[in-house]
Amino acid sequence: MxxxxxxxxxxxxxxxxxxxxxxxxxxxxxxxxxxxxxxxxxxxxxxxxxxxxxxxxxxxxxxxxxxxxxxxxxxxxxxxxxxxxxxxxxxxxxxxxxxxxxxxxxxxxxxxxxxxxxxxxxxxxxxxxxxxxxxxxxxxxxxxxxxxxxxxxxxxxxxxxxxxxxxxxxxxxxEAGEHFTPREVIRLMVSLLLTSEADLAKPYVVKTVYDPACGTGGMLSEAESFLRRHNEDANPRLFGQDWNDDAWSVCRSDMLIKNHDADRIILGDSFTADGYSGWTFDYMLANPPFGVEWKQQRWFIENERDTQGANGRFEAGLPRVNDGALLFLQHMLRKRQPVEPDGSGGSRIAIVFSGSPLFTGDAGSGESNIRRWIIENDWLEAIVALPDQLFYNTGISTYIWVLTNRKDDRRRGKVQLIDGRQFSEKMRRSLGNKRNELSSVQIDDLTSILGNFADGETCDITDEDPVTHQPRTQPRVVSKVFANEDFGYHKITVERPLRLSFAATPERIGRIESESAFVKLATSKKDPGPAHDAEIVKGELRQQQLRDLLDALADRTAGQLIADRDEFLARLRLVEESLQIRLTAAERRAVIAALGERDSGAEPCHGKNGHEPDPRLRDTETVPLKEDVDEYMRREVLPHVPDAWVDHSKTKIGYEIPFNRHFYVYEPPRPLQAIEADLKTLESEIAQLLTEVTS
The missing domain is CATH 1.20.1260.30 (N6 adenine-specific DNA methyltransferase, N-terminal domain)
Structure with missing residues (x-):
């Protein structure tokens, strides 16, 4: 048709x-x-x-x-x-x-x-x-x-x-995109997933294909078509699950007409009612909804994580509740077939994501931990960036992730990124947000790029010249190969010492009145009555004792600036002894807060394990996983702040895949003459419009 x-x-x-x-x-x-x-x-x-x-x-x-x-x-x-x-x-x-x-x-x-x-x-x-x-x-x-x-x-x-x-x-x-994916995108996914499979030509080969968000069954149908095109005797077995009644009904109808076992298409939520718990599959494909929250399933998912751990589906972590895409990927990874000693077995997965799973989440977050789990276990084979405006319900950037637990020797420890954003053709008529489509030739080209596994492979890309606005064709890098560690980083916490100077001046002494520990002294927790009044009187007497102590400290120091906290505390203790007043820990902190000020020229304050860090000066740095943290500090930080150090107890490992950074194309600024010409054209058009309005 x-x-x-x-x-x-x-x-x-x-x-x-x-x-x-x-x-x-x-x-x-x-x-x-x-x-x-x-x-x-x-x-x-x-x-x-x-x-x-x-x-x-x-x-x-x-x-x-x-x-x-x-x-x-x-x-x-x-x-x-x-x-x-x-x-x-x-x-x-x-x-x-x-x-x-x-x-x-x-x-x-x-x-x-x-x-x-x-x-x-x-x-x-x-x-x-x-x-x-x-x-x-x-x-x-x-x-x-x-x-x-x-x-x-x-x-x-x-x-x-x-x-x-x-x-x-x-x-x-x-959201129509929750139900199905454009067929040419599915063909690309299937091609990326299956083209490299050498055993598909075996007589009467049996392969299982699973989609946990199968919608109308488009991915299952395309996978079956691919298998039969390459081996008419193949015996694909299709499995799926979806919780949308209409989509499930259509998919199940399609399976019936094709003489498949329609009972393998299960109605229900793959997270809370996994229809294939304990099953494994040869191939898995999915296009989970973009940016859909999993608040309704939260209790069930968190309970599985907490009670089953490594035996469940969500051991790596949980993404933020407003986007459950990475939950689908963990669900699928749990259903991989084990790799046998002879190298057989294993599974391959293709899944469509928005850009969010690439980089959302800081080190230690659920998203980052999931990426770390996948990459450190060497399951991520490739990511293909797709053109925009391919999908019916969104024009955002999308990516196909290809994963497997049986990488070829040449791919082990590596991830291939493929920039396919220019591989599209304009449609004659838009369908929703879908204005672009992939041709068969472009699908074959992207599949070949994956198979070539070449770092720095280029293709001639035709786009618009930003200066002349005319079509131009030029070579552009479309494939890069990275070591797994290239996507990891240490997020280090850089501390600097707290430096305080102290002075018992009238202005600073007056600050004690607003310190919470001081105010609470004359605040009663009892109900109004004799006991309440007695407690208030007692607190007010204690407040006056503190005022007297600070006045005495002012007399002894004569308003002198003390640039060392240890020395200040020693003088404070002498005043306490002379007045026979013993400050509580909370009261002493209140005095320090009132009389102390940050002073870059003061001596560092000492804590239990060396210098006490200043929370206001605390900063974080991102250090590539391959780089030595101490060397990074010596080169990037210490020349500017020599007193800084790393609190290694706070260091976290994170993973992100900054796709755009790796395929950034520099465009030089437009010539001034071209900008001036455009401005003159706009001025002329505006003048013409004004003439038409006033005439």
Whole structure:
């Protein structure tokens, strides 16, 4: 099916919504369109074997249910069947009974199809349309559609389903990207994942493919198509899970039509109700929703982390609650097959992320710890930056991560970054936010770049010259290879000593009145009464003692500036002894705070383990993991602040992947003449507009 035919088919189906206007709001159209499209597809697929199924139904009517079920599937040549004599054309024979007959027709399907229609909650829509006298017209419109496999194969039908879901989600102001991914992006993911697999050509090879956020099943379908194109005897087994009812119903329908085991498509939340706990798979693909919070699943996820540790899925850490993308990756990594001693086994993973998982989170955060866990275990093979505006629901930058636990020898300890941001073509017509697409040639090129594994590989890239605004073609680096450690860093805490000078001047002595420890002395916690009053009096007497002590200190020091805290404390103790006053720790801190000021010329204050750090002067530095921290300090810090030191107890290891930094393309500033020419053009245009307005 060409793009125009595909567009026309979707347009025709969606135009049926015009019949629903009035009784249905725009955000409700999909409640009718999706289930009827699925139902009509089933109807067309079963049409060639309709009579054979009816004959088998009569022949095996008295047999056991399990035997009858198997014989009916065999007669239908599908994993499902319908025993009703009705079909979409016969439903039109009696307009007055179309609701009753449509319900009977649905009831005639095998249990696996009935479950799908129940999940669509289509029975309620039949009653609603019948009440508003819409049902016959809508069914008649769908009966005119030819959705037979000879007209539309499974891949083409998948496009139609996905486009209908996108349109329905737009009308409901939902995120369509939660349900499906553009097919050319999926093809790239599958190509990156499977092209290097040498054993795919083995006779009758069995491969398992899993998607924990399968949506309508596009990734599973493309993986199957790839495997069969390279080996027609391959036996791919597809597994998926999704918690969106509409997407799950479409995916399960697709699996039924393809004679796959539809029970392998599970409805539910992959985090809280993992349908494949304990399973492992050869290949895994996913496009988890971008920036979707996991607040609803938080208790379950944190409980698994705390109780199962390394035996659970989330041992590495948890990302911030407003983006659960990295949770999906940990979930998938838990389902890898082990690598056998002979090198067989293992798994490969491809997952689509926004830019956030590359760098969000400081050292020690959940995101950074997850990246560290992945990279230090040498599971990250490559990251491919995609062009913007590829997805229907977002124009943000996206990336494909490729991971495996059985890297080739040449890739061990290394990560390849591929800049594919210029590998796209403009679409003739935008679809939502999708304005760009990947061609087959570009998919092949990016796959080849991954296979080449060359540091510094270049491609001729055509873009717009920022000066002339004309197309230009020039070589640009599209592949770089890094050691795993290149993405790691030490976040060190640089301390400097606290330096205080002291003086018992009237101004500083007056500050004691606002110190909390001093104020609390005359604050009673008791209820009003004699005890309360006595406590207040006692506190006020203590406050006066402190005032007297500070006045005595002022007399002894004569307002002298003391640039050493140890010396100041020694003089303070002498005054305490002479007045026979013993300060509490809190009172002594209050005196130090009142009479002391930071002074860069003062002596460092001493603590238990050397100099006491000044929190106000505390700073952090990021030191590449490969670099010696002491050498970094000698070169970058100590020449400027010689008294600084590193508090190694606070050092954290972090990991980030600053993709843009590695592929930054410098563009020289535009010539002054070009800027002046543009300004003159703008001035002329503004003058023309003003003339038109005033005339």
């Amino acid at each position: 060409n793009a125009r035919t595909h567009s026309e088919m979707v347009g025709f189906i969606w135009s049926i919504c015009n019949l629903l206007r009035g009784p249905y709001k725009r955000n409700e159209y999909r409640k009718v369109i999706l289930p009827l499209t699925v139902l009509r597809r089933f109807d067309c697929v079963l049409a060639p074997t309709k009579q054979a199924v009816l004959d088998a139904y009569g022949k095996y009517a008295k047999q056991s249910e399990s035997l009858r079920h198997e014989m009916l599937k065999r007669a239908a040549e599908q994993a499902f069947y319908n025993t009703s004599r009705l079909d979409f054309q016969l439903l039109l024979d009696d307009p007055n009974l179309v609701a009753q007959n449509l319900n009977a027709y649905i009831a005639g399907f095998s249990p696996n199809v009935r479950e799908i229609m129940e999940r669509f909650e289509f029975g309620a829509q039949i009653a609603r349309m019948d009440e508003k006298n819409l049902l016959f017209q809508v069914v008649r419109s769908f009966a005119s559609l030819d959705l037979s496999p000879t007209r539309m194969d499974s891949s083409q039908m998948g496009y139609v389903f996905e486009e209908l879901i996108r349109l329905g989600a737009e009308q409901a102001n939902e």
